[in-house]
Amino acid sequence: MEHAALIILLALVQYTWFSLRVGIARGKYGIKAPKTTGDEAWERLYRVQENTLEQLIVFIPGMIAFTVYVSAVWALLPGLVFLAGRQLYSYEYISKPESRTPGMAMTLLANAVLVVGGLVGVLLKIF
Secondary structure, eight states, X not given: OHHHHHHHHHHHHHHHHHHHHHHHHHHHHTOOTTOOOSOHHHHHHHHHHHHHHHHHHHHHHHHHHHHHHTOTTTTXXXXXXXXXXXXXXXXXXXXXXXXXXXXXXXXXXXXXXXXXXXHHHHHHHHO
């Protein structure tokens, strides 16, 4: 379980970094809370943060279920793919939004493996 905890905590650190960038950019671009629109550069940072939050809602329980019901060691692979996918998504979305697909695909693949694997593991345990 320690491996899963490490990956989840790294994902939360990554998300915290994305959130800090948004807060710093609010001042840089003059986006006063509660506004969520303004300079396009700020909106890109904001969308990365929001999209990552949306993906974490699937990732964290998926990671825990996969770890408990499939394999703690094998959970590392989709966990690392998720982290790399989020980083790539962030870089691509900020620099050129239309090029964000590879990072998003990595994120979705990792989440699908974790959720489907965890679901299969739970069902096998039940039945």
